[in-house]
Amino acid sequence: MADAKRILLVEDDLFIREMYQHIFAKEGVILEVAEDGQEGIDLAEAGQYDIILLDIMLPKKSGIEVLTALRKPEAKSLKTPIILLSNLGQASVIKEAFRIGADGYLLKTDLLPRQVYEKVSDFLAGKLTKEDMLASQSVD
Amino acid sequence: MAEGQSLNQGVSIELSSPAFDQAKKGDDGISKAYFPTDQTSPQVDVYSPITNEQGSVIGIIKSQVTLNTLTQIFSRLNLGKDGVAYIVDDEGQIISHPQAAKIANQHVSILGRPVVNKLLKGGYASLQPIDHYYTNESNVPVVSSSNLISSLKWVAVVEQPESKVFGQLLLTRNLLLVGMAIGLLLLVVIALAISNGLAGPIMELKSSAKRIQQGDLSSRLQIHTGDELQDLAGSFNAMANELQEREAHLQQTNSSLKLERDRQETLLQSLTDGVLAVDGSGQILLFNKAAEVITGIIVNQAVGRSIDEVVHFFNDTTLLPLSQYSDQQDEFKLQLHQRGLTFRRGRISVPVSLTVSPIVPQGRSTSGWVVSFRDMTKEHEFEAMKLDFVSMAAHELRTPLTALRGYLSIIQEETEKILPEPVRVFLNRSMISANQLASLVENLLNVSRIERGVLKVDLVPLQIESMITETLTNLMEVARQNQIQLTFDQPEKSLPPAMIDRFRLAEVLTNLVANGITYTKRGGWVKVSLQLKEHQLITSVTDNGEGIPAASIPHLFTKFYRVQASLAQGSKGTGLGLFISKAIVTAHHGTIWVDSKEGKGSTFSFSIPVATDEEIKSMGRSA
Numbered sequence: 166m167a168d169a170k171r172i173l174l175v176e177d178d179l180f181i182r183e184m185y186q187h188i189f190a191k192e193g194v195i196l197e198v199a200e201d202g203q204e205g206i207d208l209a210e211a212g213q214y215d216i217i218l219l220d221i222m223l224p225k226k227s228g229i230e231v232l233t234a235l236r237k238p239e240a241k242s243l244k245t246p247i248i249l250l251s252n253l254g255q256a257s258v259i260k261e262a263f264r265i266g267a268d269g270y271l272l273k274t275d276l277l278p279r280q281v282y283e284k285v286s287d288f289l290a291g292k293l294t295k296e297d298m299l300a301s302q303s304v305d
Numbered sequence: 306m307a308e309g310q311s312l313n314q315g316v317s318i319e320l321s322s323p324a325f326d327q328a329k330k331g332d333d334g335i336s337k338a339y340f341p342t343d344q345t346s347p348q349v350d351v352y353s354p355i356t357n358e359q360g361s362v363i364g365i366i367k368s369q370v371t372l373n374t375l376t377q378i379f380s381r382l383n384l385g386k387d388g389v390a391y392i393v394d395d396e397g398q399i400i401s402h403p404q405a406a407k408i409a410n411q412h413v414s415i416l417g418r419p420v421v422n423k424l425l426k427g428g429y430a431s432l433q434p435i436d437h438y439y440t441n442e443s444n445v446p447v448v449s450s451s452n453l454i455s456s457l458k459w460v461a462v463v464e465q466p467e468s469k470v471f472g473q474l475l476l477t478r479n480l481l482l483v484g485m486a487i488g489l490l491l492l493v494v495i496a497l498a499i500s501n502g503l504a505g506p507i508m509e510l511k512s513s514a515k516r517i518q519q520g521d522l523s524s525r526l527q528i529h530t531g532d533e534l535q536d537l538a539g540s541f542n543a544m545a546n547e548l549q550e551r552e553a554h555l556q557q558t559n560s561s562l563k564l565e566r567d568r569q570e571t572l573l574q575s576l577t578d579g580v581l582a583v584d585g586s587g588q589i590l591l592f593n594k595a596a597e598v599i600t601g602i603i604v605n606q607a608v609g610r611s612i613d614e615v616v617h618f619f620n621d622t623t624l625l626p627l628s629q630y631s632d633q634q635d636e637f638k639l640q641l642h643q644r645g646l647t648f649r650r651g652r653i654s655v656p657v658s659l660t661v662s663p664i665v666p667q668g669r670s671t672s673g674w675v676v677s678f679r680d681m682t683k684e685h686e687f688e689a690m691k692l693d694f695v696s697m698a699a700h701e702l703r704t705p706l707t708a709l710r711g712y713l714s715i716i717q718e719e720t721e722k723i724l725p726e727p728v729r730v731f732l733n734r735s736m737i738s739a740n741q742l743a744s745l746v747e748n749l750l751n752v753s754r755i756e757r758g759v760l761k762v763d764l765v766p767l768q769i770e771s772m773i774t775e776t777l778t779n780l781m782e783v784a785r786q787n788q789i790q791l792t793f794d795q796p797e798k799s800l801p802p803a804m805i806d807r808f809r810l811a812e813v814l815t816n817l818v819a820n821g822i823t824y825t826k827r828g829g830w831v832k833v834s835l836q837l838k839e840h841q842l843i844t845s846v847t848d849n850g851e852g853i854p855a856a857s858i859p860h861l862f863t864k865f866y867r868v869q870a871s872l873a874q875g876s877k878g879t880g881l882g883l884f885i886s887k888a889i890v891t892a893h894h895g896t897i898w899v900d901s902k903e904g905k906g907s908t909f910s911f912s913i914p915v916a917t918d919e920e921i922k923s924m925g926r927s928a
Binding site for chain 1: 696
């Protein structure tokens, strides 16, 4: 991520949020964060992000609702890649996310923070495709 | 005859006079006073009839009486130092006076004095008060009084110089003034004495009471007057003691109450449910942290205001009139869990469940209400995604594990070069344990699903080959770390697709390869192969590890069964992998088995039926 990328992380869990912020910051990338779904929509629509990392279980608005809102034809973030970054691994949920317009679905529990960074970084660099951004395991 | 009167001797022819005539009629007669030429003091003639037995006057005795004696008597009258008494006859002549010079032969008439003439003419009643004041013949202002001696037509006068009379009065007045002054002085002295003896203690009492009022309960009175004041001070001190004790008790109670309140407050604030308390009139008394988070309303905006004004809960589109619930009495408790119950504020709409409970102090009627509400977003999400309990549990267990492993990895990364060897090992063990825990959690959840018969596979026609390639890619790093050569013997020609759940089957393969790595010595190998045999696609994982004792083989696919691992320190399995793998393979209508020789190595294989044309058509080709 040589050229400064703007990344929005929508995550309600403080520990997880700061964990990703830390590892991204080490690589010189400032993660902007939203703590609930509504804030996620507000920030996404207000800013020009290169990618949005979106949790699903969020207060106020779920990640699925956020995704739906950001994939409306009139949404400013319509073209912004959205990678779901969740601990929900149920296949039906993953399918639903892709149906709405997700660009990836990663299970937090499967990946160490650095691996998340690398995946996102590679995805932004065009080295990884949507299929590569799919959770490697789904046990739910 | 008056006592001591001397009789002038001699004989004379007596001329007729009123006094003599009176004597001739048989009564005593007394002449006017007159001054004989040879005498300095006046005298009177007294005629006394001499009667026979028949009462006829046969002679008259004439006595000449000087008034000296009278004067002497008068002069003896005690009229003070300057007072005089004297007698005036009806012509105003002084006929008797202590000072001989004043007597009438001086021919001074004092008939002009009202005390004399008015008395002679009109009697005592005619005298006016003013008549008693005049200046006498010696030019001295006097006060006098007089009395008429009617038989002699004399007037007895008593005079006192005014200065003497009123001098006495002045003296009296002065005495009175001095007395008053002394009295006043005495009063002041007494007042001072009283103020020292009475007012002093009272002032002390007052200031002490004031100190107590201001909160200084240690204030005590030191009054030793030996009277009621001392008693009062005693009572006061007793009261102060009592107050101090009560204050101490109160403070103790207060601090324990405060402690309890703090505890309650902490408890309340740490709840993830929003809690607000209202009084009987619906006014908000309390608004906890979670309530702030859920509603976006800060506590200062809520407390003191009406609940209906601040928070709006809807049942679908109907506003719940929360304040009306406070009209309900006794055991009323409202619990609303239905869908469609939301908290709304502006654009915000949060799904909630709601509980309204009365605050009923022991033995009393309702004094307010507690409204607790929970953000149901997640629950509704789970529900909306049709997730079962295990999925929920998986999510909730994964989140802290993600953080645990994530932070451990960051610590490892950042301290790799600075940590001393043992600590680095310990940190690595922590990471391994966290991984095991994560793996155990996943496996237990799977076991739970298997046993409840809800383990679902989402079968789509897919090339098993691609699944194998992808899975092995993920495992290469683990193999490398364990110095195991991991290879995939790709079939020479493309094999038909099978109906598989890509992720589930990858899990099976991962399990088998991981086992191979675990139970093979460093420098060994693990090979994966795929072959088609009688419409079955057979995937095999072969290692040149230690093998499995024959006795263990029948138990391998049961729950929690573990073959003692002698290698790969820290890579202890959960004893669930093969159990789950078998369940997954079975769900794919396949079978799983093992061939192993102790000391030589093992081969784990599973077969999946080739997808039928119908299956492929109905599902379509999936990416």
